Amino acid sequence: MNRKLERKLVVIGASWQILSGLLTIFAYGSYIKSKGSSIHDTSFAQMKAIQSLFGSLYSFTVTFGMLFVILGIVNLYLVRSLKDDKVEVKRSVWFLVLGVSSYFLMDFIGAVLFLSAGILALAKNKTISRLNLSSKPY
8 A cells, every 4th residue: 555645745744844944044033133133222231131032032933943944854754764565653653743743833734734644644554454464374
Protein backbone atom coordinates (compact mmCIF):
# COMPACT_ATOMS: atom_id res chain seq x y z
CA MET A 1 0.00 0.00 0.00
CA ASN A 2 1.57 3.26 -1.06
CA ARG A 3 1.87 6.36 1.10
CA LYS A 4 1.72 8.94 -1.67
CA LEU A 5 -1.00 11.05 -0.06
CA GLU A 6 0.79 11.18 3.32
CA ARG A 7 4.00 12.19 1.57
CA LYS A 8 2.25 15.01 -0.28
CA LEU A 9 0.55 16.28 2.86
CA VAL A 10 3.78 16.24 4.86
CA VAL A 11 5.78 17.91 2.06
CA ILE A 12 3.18 20.67 1.82
CA GLY A 13 3.15 21.01 5.61
CA ALA A 14 6.95 21.08 5.83
CA SER A 15 7.12 23.67 3.04
CA TRP A 16 4.56 25.75 4.89
CA GLN A 17 6.62 25.49 8.09
CA ILE A 18 9.78 26.62 6.30
CA LEU A 19 7.96 29.48 4.58
CA SER A 20 6.24 30.69 7.75
CA GLY A 21 9.51 30.42 9.69
CA LEU A 22 11.37 32.50 7.13
CA LEU A 23 8.56 35.06 7.04
CA THR A 24 8.64 35.22 10.84
CA ILE A 25 12.37 35.76 10.89
CA PHE A 26 12.72 38.27 8.08
CA ALA A 27 9.40 40.13 7.89
CA TYR A 28 8.20 40.15 11.48
CA GLY A 29 11.69 40.21 13.00
CA SER A 30 12.71 43.22 10.89
CA TYR A 31 9.48 44.98 11.83
CA ILE A 32 10.17 44.49 15.54
CA LYS A 33 13.77 45.61 15.15
CA SER A 34 12.75 48.79 13.29
CA LYS A 35 10.09 49.65 15.88
CA GLY A 36 12.65 49.30 18.65
CA SER A 37 15.14 51.62 16.99
CA SER A 38 12.61 54.32 16.06
CA ILE A 39 11.97 55.58 19.60
CA HIS A 40 13.43 59.06 20.13
CA ASP A 41 11.22 61.18 22.45
CA THR A 42 12.25 59.58 25.75
CA SER A 43 15.09 59.85 28.19
CA PHE A 44 18.30 57.91 27.65
CA ALA A 45 17.47 55.31 30.34
CA GLN A 46 13.97 54.74 29.00
CA MET A 47 15.28 54.46 25.46
CA LYS A 48 17.83 51.82 26.52
CA ALA A 49 15.12 49.89 28.41
CA ILE A 50 12.76 49.96 25.45
CA GLN A 51 15.52 48.93 23.05
CA SER A 52 16.42 46.06 25.38
CA LEU A 53 12.77 44.95 25.42
CA PHE A 54 12.54 45.08 21.64
CA GLY A 55 15.87 43.27 21.39
CA SER A 56 14.48 40.45 23.53
CA LEU A 57 11.33 40.32 21.38
CA TYR A 58 13.51 40.17 18.28
CA SER A 59 15.55 37.29 19.72
CA PHE A 60 12.38 35.39 20.61
CA THR A 61 10.95 35.97 17.14
CA VAL A 62 14.08 34.74 15.39
CA THR A 63 14.25 31.68 17.67
CA PHE A 64 10.58 30.90 17.01
CA GLY A 65 11.10 31.24 13.26
CA MET A 66 14.19 29.03 13.36
CA LEU A 67 12.18 26.38 15.23
CA PHE A 68 9.71 26.29 12.35
CA VAL A 69 12.47 26.14 9.72
CA ILE A 70 14.24 23.29 11.55
CA LEU A 71 10.98 21.37 12.00
CA GLY A 72 10.24 21.78 8.30
CA ILE A 73 13.65 20.42 7.34
CA VAL A 74 13.29 17.49 9.75
CA ASN A 75 9.87 16.68 8.30
CA LEU A 76 11.25 16.75 4.76
CA TYR A 77 13.88 14.24 5.87
CA LEU A 78 11.29 12.04 7.60
CA VAL A 79 8.98 11.99 4.60
CA ARG A 80 11.84 10.82 2.37
CA SER A 81 12.40 7.82 4.62
CA LEU A 82 8.69 6.91 4.83
CA LYS A 83 8.42 3.47 3.26
CA ASP A 84 5.54 1.85 1.40
CA ASP A 85 4.12 -1.48 2.64
CA LYS A 86 5.77 -1.09 6.05
CA VAL A 87 4.17 -0.22 9.37
CA GLU A 88 5.52 3.19 10.45
CA VAL A 89 4.12 3.85 13.92
CA LYS A 90 6.69 6.35 15.24
CA ARG A 91 6.43 8.65 12.24
CA SER A 92 2.64 8.56 12.34
CA VAL A 93 2.65 9.52 16.02
CA TRP A 94 5.24 12.25 15.26
CA PHE A 95 2.93 13.75 12.64
CA LEU A 96 0.02 13.67 15.10
CA VAL A 97 2.08 15.32 17.86
CA LEU A 98 3.28 17.93 15.39
CA GLY A 99 -0.29 18.59 14.27
CA VAL A 100 -1.51 19.06 17.84
CA SER A 101 1.41 21.33 18.70
CA SER A 102 0.79 23.33 15.51
CA TYR A 103 -2.79 23.77 16.63
CA PHE A 104 -1.69 25.14 20.00
CA LEU A 105 0.79 27.47 18.28
CA MET A 106 -2.07 28.83 16.14
CA ASP A 107 -0.65 27.36 12.93
CA PHE A 108 -3.95 26.01 11.65
CA ILE A 109 -2.69 25.16 8.16
CA GLY A 110 0.11 23.02 9.59
CA ALA A 111 -2.28 21.48 12.11
CA VAL A 112 -4.72 20.35 9.42
CA LEU A 113 -1.98 19.00 7.16
CA PHE A 114 -0.04 17.11 9.84
CA LEU A 115 -3.11 15.76 11.64
CA SER A 116 -4.47 14.51 8.31
CA ALA A 117 -1.16 12.89 7.43
CA GLY A 118 -0.87 11.27 10.86
CA ILE A 119 -4.42 9.89 10.82
CA LEU A 120 -4.00 8.56 7.28
CA ALA A 121 -0.68 6.96 8.17
CA LEU A 122 -2.16 5.26 11.24
CA ALA A 123 -5.11 4.00 9.20
CA LYS A 124 -2.79 2.62 6.54
CA ASN A 125 -0.61 1.07 9.26
CA LYS A 126 -3.62 -0.91 10.42
CA THR A 127 -4.38 -2.05 6.89
CA ILE A 128 -0.75 -2.96 6.19
CA SER A 129 -0.44 -4.96 9.40
CA ARG A 130 -3.63 -6.89 8.59
CA LEU A 131 -2.42 -7.59 5.06
CA ASN A 132 0.92 -8.80 6.41
CA LEU A 133 -0.81 -11.09 8.91
CA SER A 134 -3.14 -12.57 6.30
CA SER A 135 -0.32 -13.18 3.81
CA LYS A 136 1.85 -15.15 6.26
CA PRO A 137 1.33 -18.92 6.23
CA TYR A 138 0.73 -20.57 9.59
